[in-house]
Amino acid sequence: MKTFILFLILFPNILYAGSMKMIGEEGKLNEVDRIIEIKMYDNYYIPTEIKIKKNETIKFIVKNFGDLVHEFNIATKDMHIKHQPEMIKMMEHGILLGNKIDKEKMKEMAKKDHSMAHSHSNSVLLEPGQSGKLIWKFNTDTKIEAACNVPGHYESGMIAKISL
Numbered sequence: 001m002k003t004f005i006l007f008l009i010l011f012p013n014i015l016y017a018g019s020m021k022m023i024g025e026e027g028k029l030n031e032v033d034r035i036i037e038i039k040m041y042d043n044y045y046i047p048t049e050i051k052i053k054k055n056e057t058i059k060f061i062v063k064n065f066g067d068l069v070h071e072f073n074i075a076t077k078d079m080h081i082k083h084q085p086e087m088i089k090m091m092e093h094g095i096l097l098g099n100k101i102d103k104e105k106m107k108e109m110a111k112k113d114h115s116m117a118h119s120h121s122n123s124v125l126l127e128p129g130q131s132g133k134l135i136w137k138f139n140t141d142t143k144i145e146a147a148c149n150v151p152g153h154y155e156s157g158m159i160a161k162i163s164l
């Protein structure tokens with residue numbers, strides 16, 4: 001146990017990697033079982049619930065129909081809550097604007113602070129009118145949800161339930 005704690009002090013990222021594995025993993029294109037379309041509005045998703053069978057690999061095609069920037073992020077409730085200060089930081093630095101993402105500023109900041117790069121395999125962050133995709137393998141029993149962590153959106157209920 002002592003060794004484990006020491007290990008965490010030395011390599012705190014291990015915790016993040018660990019929780020990533022807990023929610024499944026990035027899926028491979030040639031293993032996609034189904035395609036699900038997700039529409040993002042201000043501030044909700046259509047559909048509001050996503051039904052998945054365990055071990056399925058899903059390709060999500062995500063489109064932002066809203067007037068604001070939105071995120072589609074697959075994680076546990078805990079992970080979403082932990083991710084939110086990162087998004088507030090992005091807003092404070094002018095990287096994340098209400099209806100725009102400043103990609104140049106994001107690149108600049110990412111050189112100093114990696115959390116600002118905002119490229120995680122379990123999420124897509126889109127400006128109004130943009131679409132993106134995400135392939136996820138649901139080899140997990142953990143309770144997870146899709147949510148938007150743009151400041152204020154999670155609180156206003158921008159969450160899609162994932163039933164496994």
Ligand SMILES: [Cu+2]
Nearest residue numbers: 070148150153
């Ligand atoms: Cu949102």
